[in-house]
Amino acid sequence: MxxxxxxxxxxxxxxxxxxxxxxxxxxxxxxxxxxxxxxxxxxxxxxxxxxxxxxxxxxxxxxxxxxxxxxxxxxxxxxxxxxxxxxxxxxxxxxxxxxxxxxxxxxxxxxxxxxxxxxxxxxxxxxxxxxxxxxxxxxxxxxxxxxxxxxxxxxxxxxxxxxxxxxxxxxxxxxxxxxxxxxxxxxxxxxxxxxxxxxxxxxxxxxxxxxxxxxxxxxxxxxxxxxxxxxxxxxTSQLDPVEDNMPPPEPERFPTPGIRTIAALEKAGAPADRQIKTMVMVADDEVVLALVRGDHQLNTQKFIDATSTIVLRPATAEETQANLGALPGSLGAVGVSDLRIIADEALRGRTHMTTGANDDDWHYRGVDIERDIAVTEWADLREVSAGEPCVKCGTALExxxxxxxxxxxxxxxxxxxxxxxxxxxxxxxxxxxxxxxxxxxxxxxxxxxxETYHDEHGLKWPVSVAPYEAVVTILKLDEPTTAAAEELYRGLQARGVDVLLDDRDARAGVKFADAELIGIPYRLTVGPRSLADGEVELTVRANGDGKRIAVDVAVDTVADAVTAER
RNA sequence: CGGGAUGUGGCGCAGUUUGGCUAGCGCACCUGCUUUGGGAGCAGGGGGUCGGGAGUUCAAAUCUCCCCAUCCCGACCA
Structure with missing residues (x-):
């Protein structure tokens, strides 16, 4: 074209x-x-x-x-x-x-x-x-x-x-x-x-x-x-086991005035990995509790997959208050019997945990999750972070x-x-x-x-998908230059190359910049200066390499390169 | 859906705060001359419901209200 x-x-x-x-x-x-x-x-x-x-x-x-x-x-x-x-x-x-x-x-x-x-x-x-x-x-x-x-x-x-x-x-x-x-x-x-x-x-x-x-x-x-x-x-990833010693006979209620976050509770003496984070979700109009360890994040897609939910959203403050009697910061699942409770596998078997008491400014400690919380289902809910050990080989994940x-x-x-x-x-x-x-x-x-193939000048399409595989750029629209370029153009067409002829009446810089912008893999530049030596210039978009080659090998050089890369 | 931003010729922008000349600049486009191996120069020219509607005013791109659209972050999403 x-x-x-x-x-x-x-x-x-x-x-x-x-x-x-x-x-x-x-x-x-x-x-x-x-x-x-x-x-x-x-x-x-x-x-x-x-x-x-x-x-x-x-x-x-x-x-x-x-x-x-x-x-x-x-x-x-x-x-x-x-x-x-x-x-x-x-x-x-x-x-x-x-x-x-x-x-x-x-x-x-x-x-x-x-x-x-x-x-x-x-x-x-x-x-x-x-x-x-x-x-x-x-x-x-x-x-x-x-x-x-x-x-x-x-x-x-x-x-x-x-x-x-x-x-x-x-x-x-x-x-x-x-x-x-x-x-x-x-x-x-x-x-x-x-x-x-x-x-x-x-x-x-x-x-x-x-x-x-x-x-x-x-x-x-x-x-x-x-x-x-x-x-x-x-x-998923491997987790270091946490040792829970001295399980107490029953949960102990203790005051936590003004404490609303995992971090604040940690300062009050409960390490994050000994806390149970309770999130109130609305899954297809049903209020469900999601439990993960204090230092873990809930992955909502995992929750959706585990519960076969279609539409999932966090509960509003009003819904939370109505179902648990407290606001986020003091929520827990101890004693909750009328809601589905989905707990993350990392909490299985844990004792001596701290969690909200469903009473603003109060928490429980000494919670044994299997004894004190009516978990409906166990599932993998937590989101893996970079650096955790691979489940297969233990190497730090990226x-x-x-x-x-x-x-x-x-x-x-x-x-x-x-x-x-x-x-x-x-x-x-x-x-x-x-x-x-x-x-x-x-x-x-x-x-x-x-996204994968571009630079500051434009696109760098692989030959397999490039809009044109090669472009013949005419630098001067006089008779001998045009004739030489047309011959190269026809030669490439005859070899089955998807080739573009830049026959526009424009300056060299405009043509070069456009060819680079649209990312044509191979460019043959035909100008009177090199033509006088019987040569044209071949420029490879992928790496910017440019070299002079004899006119009579230009078609085969480009066609062979294009064919090899298709 | 929540938060933030932006809408002015094809593209990029100024002008809006403080209402007031024929709505301006660069690129692109058209004509002519010169130029010609990395986005040319000079001269002339064409193209705009200023996102839309309503309102205020002698006067609205500019102020007020409503609406629409687009982008970014988040939520969401095979």
Whole structure:
């Protein structure tokens, strides 16, 4: 393509409200424009990158036997009611009504729709199946942010596997894990797999693929020594045991005037690891107590997973007062019998603990949690901190901020049962199929690549996803220079290189700056000065290297480099 | 949803405190001349419901009220 004919609206100044590097550079480079919060127009350059990312995903899905579909984005409420998720999805789902007042939803994911199609599976001989699509998803995110990293409308590759049994699912899951690793490698992303919370998807196992990035929104706990890695919503660690000596026969009430915090109580003689922190939560309109050790933090996702909660919020001061008779600072679970009490595993077996007495300015000490508190359920609720010992090898864990680039789930038979997706097995018995689902956001991966590959001059796309693989820059629009550049351009096209010819009537500095901003991996600069020596200049965007090469080897040099890096 | 900030040509901004000239500057755009290997110079030119509505006033980008939008932090979130 000739640059003079293209719409590549580069800007001298990035919009002031773009903070993430990918956001600023994608706008500045003329790849995207915002329509409104969380909705972006893909301009020609952006769409080319998007399509190249999608093509890599498609190739790898096809390689593991995936079959491409395209399902509707707008769904009748009925299918969502059938799975039960019409009620459990909450505000994340855009809902609307048609002229006949039928309830409709915009798809946030497609388990329900693929399950509906899958009812036509009838025999185990048809299994396994891997079905996928690359299609628009809508999610009414509370806070879209950082350009393409978190939006409300985006393209996702979502795939679904159907197997006769769990062993089959394990194979599909593994096939996807390997496919995803290949995808991220081809995208140039240093992604790694971590244990994850399955959240609203259901199922019992899920793995996220994380890319370290300060603009990300997830914290990952990773062991620098062994292979342990988990989202902080799932991560655990070893804890040093705390010795509880001299358990007293019963809790002792003592006055703590003005003491409202763990730290203040510590000064009054109760070490934080000998305190029980009591938090009052409202889980789907039910008041529930969450107990963690004084020096630990509650991870709300762990609490949600442990209690199968849909909507969780802290109780208001009024609700707390009404249920426990005291305000935060003096709360405890001793003697509470009418509320669910979820306690963190780190508290199991502890005695000689201090906790609030549900009477402002009073606490109990000498509490034996199993004797004195009616714990309903024990669960892993506490949030791991960096530096704690790895559960597998004891090495100090590190915490890394990441972007979630992909997420794969073992779903089981829940959707098959809700939708009646059954097949006959070899004995002629009807069995529900075992499903998995697997997602990669295309635009988010594009933005994550931009986050990973850029410098002060602009983007530095890997060849695999670059909007153009090479650019031939004409420095002087006279006949001999133009003719030489055109010949290189045609030569590269003949070698199958996705090449751009910068034939604009602009100064050299403008052309160089634009080529660097939009991140073309290879630039051939054709000017009368070097041409007089029978040479052109080859500049590599990735490392800034520039060198002169003979005109007659230029096409092969660039084409070979591009081909090697695809 | 809570907190903070911002809305003035395509982009970046000034002007608002203290109401008052035809709403200004840089970039970008158009024309001409010169220039031409790292975002050119000179001259001329086009483009703006000052986020929207209502109000106060002789007079509103500027003051008042209401609303909307966007960004950041948090909550939340596959």
């Amino acid at each position: 000739r640059w003079s004919n293209l719409f590549i609206p580069t800007l001298r100044d990035a919009p002031a409200d773009a903070e993430a590097a990918s956001h600023a550079l994608l706008v500045k480079g003329g790849f995207i424009r915002q329509l409104h919060a969380g909705h972006y127009s893909m301009l020609p350059l952006g769409w080319k990158v998007h399509q190249k990312v999608a093509a890599i995903v498609r190739e790898e899905m096809n390689a593991i036997g995936g079959q491409e579909f395209l399902l509707p984005t707008m769904h009748p409420a009925g299918v969502w009611k059938q799975s039960g998720r019409w009620d459990t999805m909450g505000e994340i789902m855009f809902r609307l009504t048609d002229r006949r007042e039928n309830d409709l939803a915009l798809g946030i994911t497609h388990e329900e729709i693929f399950a509906t199609v899958a009812t036509e599976l009838s025999s185990y001989k048809e299994l396994p199946q891997i079905w996928y699509q690359i299609q628009t998803k809508f999610r009414d995110e509370a806070r879209p942010k950082s350009g393409l990293l978190r939006v409300r409308e985006f393209h996702m590759k979502d795939s679904y596997s159907f197997d006769l049994d769990w062993d089959g699912l394990d194979e599909q899951f593994e096939a996807h894990r390997v496919a995803y690793e290949r995808i991220f490698e081809r995208l140039g992303l240093p992604a790694f797999a971590v244990e994850a919370s399955s959240g609203a998807m259901g199922g019992n196992t899920s793995t996220e693929f994380m890319v370290p990035c300060p603009a990300g929104e997830d914290d990952v706990i990773r062991c620098p020594n062994c292979d342990y890695a988990a989202n902080i919503e799932k991560a 915490m890394i901020r990441c972007v979630e680039a992909g997420h794969i789930f073992k779903l089981g038979t829940m959707y098959a049962e809700k939708f009646g997706v059954t097949v006959s097995d070899a004995e002629g018995k009807q069995r529900p199929v075992v499903m998995g689902s697997y997602g990669i956001g295309i635009g988010r991966n594009m933005a994550t690549i931009a």
